[in-house]
Amino acid sequence: MAKFLVKASYSAEGAKGVQSAGGSSRRDVIAEMAEGLGGSVESFYFAFGETDAYVVLDLPDNRSAAAASMAVNAAGAATSEVVVLLSPEDVDAAAQLSVDYRPPGS
Numbered sequence: 001m002a003k004f005l006v007k008a009s010y011s012a013e014g015a016k017g018v019q020s021a022g023g024s025s026r027r028d029v030i031a032e033m034a035e036g037l038g039g040s041v042e043s044f045y046f047a048f049g050e051t052d053a054y055v056v057l058d059l060p061d062n063r064s065a066a067a068a069s070m071a072v073n074a075a076g077a078a079t080s081e082v083v084v085l086l087s088p089e090d091v092d093a094a095a096q097l098s099v100d101y102r103p104p105g106s
Contacts, residue, residue, distance in 0.1 A: 001058040001059065002060070002065070002084065002085075003058055004056070004057045004059060004083065004085060005054065005082070005085055006054070006057060006068075006069070006080050006081070006083075007051045007053075007083070008052055008053040008054075008055065008080045009050060009051055010052045010053075010078045011076065011078065013077050014077030014078045015052070018052075023046055026044075026053070027041070027044040030057075031044075033068060033071070034058070034059065037059055037060065037064040037068060038064065039057055039060060040057070041055060041056070041058075042058055043055065043056045052078075062084070068080075069082045
């Protein structure tokens with residue numbers, strides 16, 4: 001499974017929905033969505049500021065994360081930004097790959 005950090009911001013309508021149904025209701029809806037994509041919610045937290053919720057999802061792949069993001073954004077009550085998360089072991093493996101690269105101007 002791949003891990004993704006979702007940063008969500010609610011519209012005024014979305015915030016009213018959270019106020020009406022409660023935060024745990026939102027967490028449960030996101031868990032159902034993740035499970036429907038073959039994944040799960042690792043964590044779900046509300047926050048103050050520009051970002052209203054931080055969610056870590058375990059999903060099968062990038063396509064699943066993209067589908068979830070499109071569904072959330074298309075619904076209009078929230079916008080989401082998805083960040084791919086890498087484990088330290090993923091970075092170790094990436095550091096071992098041979099990369100043929102030349103910087104600009106060289």
